[in-house]
Amino acid sequence: MRGNDGTHPAGPVDPPGGPDPRGPLDAARAATAVLDDDGTVIGWGAAAERLLGYPPGEILGRPVDGLVVDRPGVHRAAADLPGAARARRQVLHLRHRDGRVVRVVTATLPLSHAGAGPARLLAVADADETEHWEALQAMLRGLATQSPVGLAIYDTDLRVVWTNSALYEEMGTSQYVGLGPDDMVAAGEVLSAGHPPTLEETMRRVLTTGEAVIELHYRGRPPVDPDHDHVWSCSYYRLQDAGGAGLGVCEETVDITDRYLAQQRLDLLVRAGGLVGTTLDMSRTARELSSVAVPRFADGVTVDLVDAVLRGDPPTTRTGRLVRVWAAPPDGPAAGPDGAHPAPEPVPYPPDAPQLRCLDSGRPILTGGAAASLVVPLRTDGAPLGVVTFHRAGRPTPFDADDLPVADELVARTAVCIDNARRFTREHTAALTLQHSLLPRNLPRITAVDFAHRYLPADGKSGVGGDWFDVITLSGARVGLVVGDVVGHGLGAAATMGRLRTSVRVLARQDLAPDELLARLDDLITQAADEEAATPGSVTGAVPPGPARGPDDVPDDQAVGATCLYAVYDPVTGVCRMARAGHPAPVVLDAAHGTATVPAVPAGPPLGLGGLPFESAELHLPEGSLVALFTDGLVRDRARDPEAGLDRLSALLAHHRDRPLPELCDRAVTALLPGPFEDDAALLLVRTRLLDGDRIATWELATGPEEVGRARALAARQTAAWGLEELAFTTEVVVSELVTNALRYASGPVQLRLVHDRTLICEVSDTGHTAPHLRRAATDDEGGRGLFLVAQMTQHWGTRYTATGKTIWAEQALPTP
Template sequence: MGYSAVEVAGRSAGVLLVAADDRAKASHAAQESTLRGRWSDLAQVRHRDGRIIDVRLCVSSLSGQDGLEWWVVCATDKALLPAWPAKATVAEPLLATLPPPSRLPIGVDIRDTHLRCIRVNDTQGSMDGIPLPKRLGRRLTEAAPGTEAETLEAVMHQVLESGDPAINVDYQAFLPANVRSNHILTASYVRLDDAQGRALGVCVVSVDVTESRRARERLAILGEASRRIGTTLDVMQTGQELADLAVPFLADYATVDLAECVSLGEKPLAHLCPQGGHIPVFRRAGLASIHPGTPESLTARGGPVFVLPTSPFTGALRSGKSHFEPMLDASKGTWLDHHDAARAEKLREHAMHSLMVVPIRARGAVLGVAVFVRTEDPRPFEEDDLLLAEELVSWAALALDNARQYVRERSAALALRRLLLPHRATGGSAADVAWRYLPTDSHHGIGGDWFDVIPLSGTRIALVVGDVVGHGINAAAKTGQLRTATRTLADMDMPPDEVLSRLDEQVIRLTEAEADPRHPATTTMAATCLYAVYDPVTRTCTMARAGHPPPAIIDPYGHVTFPDLPTGAPLGIGLVPFESVTVELAEGSVLALYTDGLIEARDQDISAGMNRLRAALARPDLTLDDLCSSTVDTVQAKSPGDDATLLLARTRSLRADQVASWRFPSDPAVVGRARTLATRQLTQWGLENLAESTELIVSELFTNAIIHGNSDRTVGLRLIRHEMLTCEVSDASHSHPLVRHPRTTDEHGRGLFLVTQLSHRWGIRHIPDGKLVWADQQLPASA
């Protein structure tokens, strides 16, 4: 009203009333009122600033000291008052506002200030399960004792005391213990006041929201399924993801059993039928329970599952239809009792009372079966639960079949890769070798990395590492084509730059052969490669690369360098010629060849990976195999997106007493001298039993070199004793001699034919100033 207490205390309240009639009515009511009398009416009062305010006055008499009358006067803004008549009794206006129960689609429960039910409509009783005789005149905790009722009654107390409504409070229907239901109600609580603002009680308005909540929960679970099922291409992991999602959203206990052929990536079953009188093997891929350790299960995850021919599991698999048993009463005996006592005991021990068995099928094939069970949740499964379970299983089935097909392709790619990679690669007399090949993670599939160690003539070896762009079985097949072509070119003893040039041409031809005439630009076969040849006689290594990371050289003291080697374009581009670089290596040096999957990371520059590699390789104290393992463990990215390959070769060199070489003028008269020197050297090596065959080989090769070579140049002879005895004759001619099969009347053409018969193998290779013909002979077992 704008007045302070000091200004109005002791003055007549009537001076605040605007109308004279209001002052007269107030005076009259006060004079006629008895002790504890009440009076209320609408009136207008004047604010100190002159404004008129419409209010409802509520006046109650009190007993004062010394017999004086005291009054409590409350003024309330008219706009905030209920529309009930001011002079009505407490119950009548409240009850008069309720229409007949049949007209209300919602439940209404009215309680007094002691929270006793004084009126309720039939809808409320049908929703929450408390009958009318049990409800009227009683509090909720008396009609339906339990924690749920205590919680709701506490809400009513709060509303009654504060006057603030409580909106949309969820609770379960009150049903007998032997009746299982999952009906959900939502209630709003509002305090009821009389015209004088006194609390009359609480009005409870309830709505059954079971269906809407179920629909919302189903959508939420299906949304979770799209995020949580099929995160990997692993069938066992996908099965576990389905079980984890089902518990506890849908069931208390869930299992996912898959046909063994699915986990192996093999062709799935078209339909379930006994094989040799037995059900095919199933394995437990998923297992989840509300209890730690899944005590309900007889089979651990990954273990074989015993499937009864007469069980609902087998029936669901055969028919393709779900088995639905909402009331599974273990006390009356089940199909398990006479066939599987252990499972029957588990069923009773954990009070399994509701069961759903859903077959897992995709693209017309049987993959397995999912089982959902309720134990502690008293509600039985309903038809809506079965529909949800089938939707979840359908989602998982597609993910499982995709994973199965991936496993099948990955297994084929791995098998092909294992056939393509060297199994017992050896560096012979030239080097000790060690390698590691790590396929990429399951998200990307097998990549196109490959490597090889190829023995060459004259104790040399070729070290090769390459990477075909792409993943999967196609990349593995292309890798096989490149490896075969590389070995063929290596057998022709071409220098590294020429090998890469020929490989480049081969890749271009393969790409053109596979190209789709309608979309030629969509077919590509780009690849990178590093090809190195090490000669233990000269301790030199000649290298060339095609878009591949450079090799690392570790000297005997652990210093790591990356040689300045021209990058070259990747194979299949055909842009620039390749260049070779020759470096001399100290004996005991390590040559490291690798692919970019070992050093590349998405969040780092490639130089960071090369620095990590440099630090990891600087370990001269480790054996070659240990160095290979520790380097891969240290350098490889945590989540590689590509294969990683590392090939290490610790070089050797031949001693001076293992090599003998001479130069002779191009004159037939020196052939005898060459034979004599060769025989003398074999005697020093204790290889006298090879003297005769070696003399014939030297004689024939020398004769060919003198006849077909340049008479102005010298002819070279070199003998190398290693795992073989190698005889090399070099001249200045670039023409290749051919093996002929001479007739009995021919006087010439038997030279190389004899060399072929006398040697283990022979060949020809180009050298900078001509050609070199070599022949290997096996050493005696005692040598």
């Protein structure tokens, strides 16, 4: 097959005993007859009798023309022979003794013997057999001298005994006789999987079993080109005699180096299509490119990106500073055992560095000794993203023009993936910035509860979600607690979250009950979805109208629904009322017993379905109770059952219930979200308080007009008792106006309550359901100035409805200490 320097003589080697030259017209095998000068048969052999059926007694003395069916004049053809040294061949049709026609091939040879005239030897053989033999001989001569396929024959000891000319031309030498199959090239290696590691083992198996081996790929360096690898496609089959005994093995080889390299390049690109760009992380994409290129295409890869691209900014024609995001050996440290890689860092290239020249020109550059490096630009839409540098160290084959299309294709695919990652980075950053700007920054300091919170944006490719939380101060020292989750990811989800959070704050300020607030919020979402769906080309937070859609038809950045839990806690009574719209129920940790439970709060439908009712539940929370409100991203993922996450959260809160709330938040998110997670997670921890009884004063008033004066006196004495003499006059005016309105426009008992919290709260409750409205009285009006005075003299005022009527309240800021 291949070449090696040896001492054996050059040239093809004949098999033992030499080739068999005898064909059907050989005198030893053919049917023969002797003709005289006139073409009369004077001799007739036994083989001729077997071929044509005539015994010698019937044919001797007869002219041979009598046997010829369609070509008379054989004697004339014989007379035309060019000389005794050559035989003239003819194809004739002779009449058999039984009447049938036999197609034969004839050859005439001159004979001379003393005392006789010129005579000829006529050799006759079956034409089909002769033509078959001649074709076989032509094929054998062609294999030996003209075939493009290299041939070698090995004996039973698997040593070369014969080769053809093609092998000599391919290898540049024919000194193979006596060599084994693995001794004929340098650095030989079997490439095909499922075969023994050496050719000798493969051929020994063929010789033993008789099973042929087809297209085994073998790599090595032939004598004619000792500095470069070649690849051959080899086939082997056993040679055997007529009895089936093995004589050796025949090897056929074809040099497929170019085809093999082309297939390797194609396989490389196919592999890149499946492995590069599996995530929207630029460093990960660079690492995936390196894993494809090394070691099949290069020994090392470095990927440098423009710093603006790493920030997610769109590429420009102006190049910026290059930052290395990946470097595989030999130009950088490899990733650690966990796949981690050093953080991206700027690369101080000199001005004439090939990387900067490649970035500026947008064309590949071959550089280094014998083109040991290939620098290819990462570009998209004509703008530079960075450069990729491929290195080859210690390889006999440097980069050349054939490698440029492969490198271009690899880098082009990588550029698309990196640009997608850049776009994702930009959108993710924008969505994260938007979401953080919409989430509460400075939550109020309130007496009702202590609280801490954590928000963790998703790490997955889906981007920022729509989770949110809020703490809202309400009238009467109460507090509203909110946690919600918008379905979807990206800017759409973040924007929808902002709208919902604002809507909840507005509705909460109206002192609505939790179930009523969720009903109002559901109406708003449904109405907004209907309006946006009716507007062509609108960017909506709902699914546009049209054919039925499945979950896969909804883009990742489109919000299609929301869940929410809203709770109101009253530190005066210790009662917490809550309702939820498709949201996980909270975990409540009892302060006295330390047991964690999940209260049975009616689930309610998610927001946006429209028309379905919501129900609220009422909990009595002892002081110091711990309430955990969260989104499902904290307890649920693809590999974890939400019930298991809920149990783990409950156990963690119970075990660390005395820890400070910020520390407890950190412990919870660390335990429940130890690694990358695909959904946002929000956690709001609340520890309840109760107002001291001496900070609350409540009086029941009768319905007579004299109760107004009594109410003013009670308020004045209480403000003095609390050391708030500065607020006494204002408080008397506020109490007088609110009680007067209650007695004038409502029926039934009236209650006056003062609450000394971070503000001084004055509340008047009655059984009426009609709320007063602020108006500006004319100069000639006798009344209508009461609420105007209240609004001018207090910070806030408002009305909230209760199960038995309504409460009008007003807050005053406390004097500065």
